[in-house]
Amino acid sequence: MSNKNTVMVFVQQDDGIVADVSLELVCKARELADQLGVKVSAILAGDKMDAEAKKVITYGVDEVFLVEDKGLAHYTPIPYTKVVKQIIETEKPQIVLYGATTTGRDLGPRIASNLKVGLTADCTDLQIGDHKIRDKEFTNILYQIRPAFGGNIIATIVSPEKTPQMATVREGVMKMSEPVADYKGKITPVSVKLETSDFMTEIIKRVREEKSVNLKGAQIIVSGGIGVETKENFKLIEELAHVLGAEVGASRAAVDAGLVSQPHQVGQTGTTVRPRLYIACGISGSIQHRAGMAESSKIIAINTDPDAPIFGIAHYGIVGDLNEVIPQFIKAFKAKA
Secondary structure, three states, rough: OEEEEEEEEEEEEEOOOEEEHHHHHHHHHHHHHHHHHEEEEEEEEEEOOHHHHHHOOOOOOEEEEEOOOHHHOOOOOHHHHHHHHHHHHHHHOOEEEEEEEHHHHHHHHHHHHHOOOOEEEEEEEEEEEEEEEOOEEEEEEEEEEEEEOOOOOEEEOOOOOOOHHHHHHOOOOOOOOOOOOOOOEEEEEOOOOHHHHOOOOOOOOOOOOOOOOHHHHHEEEEEHHHHOOOHHHHHHHHHHHHHHOOOOOOHHHHHHHOOOOHHEEEOOOOOOOOOOHHHEOOOOOOOHHHHOOOOOOEHHHHHHHHHHHHHOOOEEEOOOOHHHHHHHHHHHHHOOO
């Protein structure tokens, strides 16, 4: 493996704990790096982060550049930009990835602006491929794939003429592999001289609100689409979810119609999920929705249209009126319980 042109991940930590989206990116970086025949590196900044750095290595990182300072315990833009910019300029990676979180969406553009390179936001897939611009051919570049025009098309974006190629990636779209406890990576402490003037802002108080919907961690999801038609009918979705101990999901069309709030949205412009069981009720199955739930272990689809695309990926399909089918589901489950 080459020591040059690594695939690098900015590893976000919150309250001293590495964010899941960063571990997902590390796993994807490992896949991309293996295709390119290069190593995976990571940048981790914070205070007393040695144990978390070791944890990151187990997901396939060859080298963690660790910057520790009490002032880096929580993300603030100027010092973090200074740290990440210095490491990227020194190490010269081919690719740099950030989570599309509030932190990554703030830091990524700052780094791109400083380095005068491109950045694609909110990617839902990353691939390696070739590209030709006029008479110039580029090989082994990063394909940065994301929804565009309100999710109506899937765009593949390239920025081959300058490195690093950078992207922010949405949480949940990359599959996290199992850690390997004895993976051989190393931690390299990095010293970055931070001045008092770098800390122009001070965090006085942090207020965190727990998510009311945990689609990403749900083992069972019952989702409703525009075919549910009314908020009153959507209560059937909620009742079935309650009986099954499931989370309530929804298609974008259902959210746009005001049947349910946005945190419930599943799909390319919502949350990507991989539950053990996904029940799609009144969802036609647009490509954007399927991209967010197609990897569910088992999919049950209920729809009045026998030609609905959702049946193409469903393990079990029921052609019928959800207002008749769901009550039978509920009755049957309660009888079994």
